[in-house]
Amino acid sequence: MLNVHMYSSATKVKGQGVGSAYTELIKLLNKYYPEQLKITVNQKGRADISHYHTIDLNFFFSTFSKKRGKKIGYVHFLPETLEGSLKLPWLVRKVLYCYVIAFYKRMDALVVVNPTFIPKLEAYGIAREKITYIPNFVSKEEFYPLSQAQKAQLRKQQGLKEDDFVVLGVGQVQERKGVFDFIELAKANPELRFIWVGGFSFGVITDGYAELKKVIADPPENLSFPGIVERTAMNEYYNLADVFLLPSYNELFPMSVLEAFSCETPVVLRELDLYQGVISGYYAGCKDRIAMEKTLLTLKTDQTKLVDLTQKAKAAAEFYSEDRLAKIWLEYYQKQVGK
Known part of the structure; x- marks a missing residue:
């Protein structure tokens, strides 16, 4: 069984797509692979995989621990995609954008939800082989057509x-x-x-x-x-x-x-x-x-x-069914730890 530690603060602010994607993934993995994966959220301790969904500063510092295992970053945005979302002073914006890329560079591997982000991450100096595209999905148990x-x-x-x-x-x-x-x-x-x-x-x-x-x-x-x-x-x-x-x-x-x-x-x-x-x-x-x-x-x-x-x-x-994406995620985690 793989110990997968999830790190996220996305659900603290309601109405964000990042929070929805994070919630859906945890439900999916717990539903399909309770015997293969042990999922914990925002906890310390030794892990095979540490999966970072948000770029909190305390999460960044945690990446320096040898207990984190394979560090995977979920890329939901890049500096340029924050334009038009937040109105920040020039200096604050510049520091934030530099920090975003620094966080991604601390990861052993990155997952993007859109393949067009791969060359953009490469342009920031991140190796192509570290990046994998896995699309988002939603649960049919939560979103379904009514009569x-x-x-x-x-x-x-x-x-x-x-x-x-x-x-x-x-x-x-x-x-x-x-x-x-x-x-x-x-x-x-x-x-x-x-x-x-x-x-x-x-x-x-x-x-x-x-x-x-x-x-x-x-x-x-x-x-x-x-x-x-x-x-x-x-x-x-x-x-x-x-x-x-x-x-x-x-x-x-x-x-x-x-x-x-x-x-x-x-x-x-x-x-x-x-x-x-x-x-x-x-x-x-x-x-x-x-x-x-x-x-x-x-x-x-x-x-x-x-x-x-x-x-x-x-x-x-x-x-974009749950069945297909669940298998993709399990195989991705196993590949990251060489299993």
């Missing part, structure tokens, strides 16, 4: 009409996520209903905080911001929506997209190079807000296209 009757009931509870065309956005309320575009789409299309689930996970240092705060306090009539909701309630939001829209300008491998796929909810995204290697063919890509508006209006009126996009979401959910 039409259940969906109708959920809409009623949310004050939505049966024939409302509902567009759902999920993620932290910040400029990088394209929330301003989401707001403008709502203003321009009063016949559609828009819901953005998420909040200011990082408070006043969130980029665009002041302006976004004003909109949330007084949104257009067809736009609602329920804030950060419990993960257990997210399945309901994905199911009451006709379309999931993420207008984000910069992503790795958003957990919200996989959650929407798992609920068989049609997905519309701003077209990003980052998506090409992981979810190409499973969503409707749009280059800008104008294209997003056109796509949403088309899906509202063309049932055939909406059904086709639903089928693509279903296919994506099957590809």
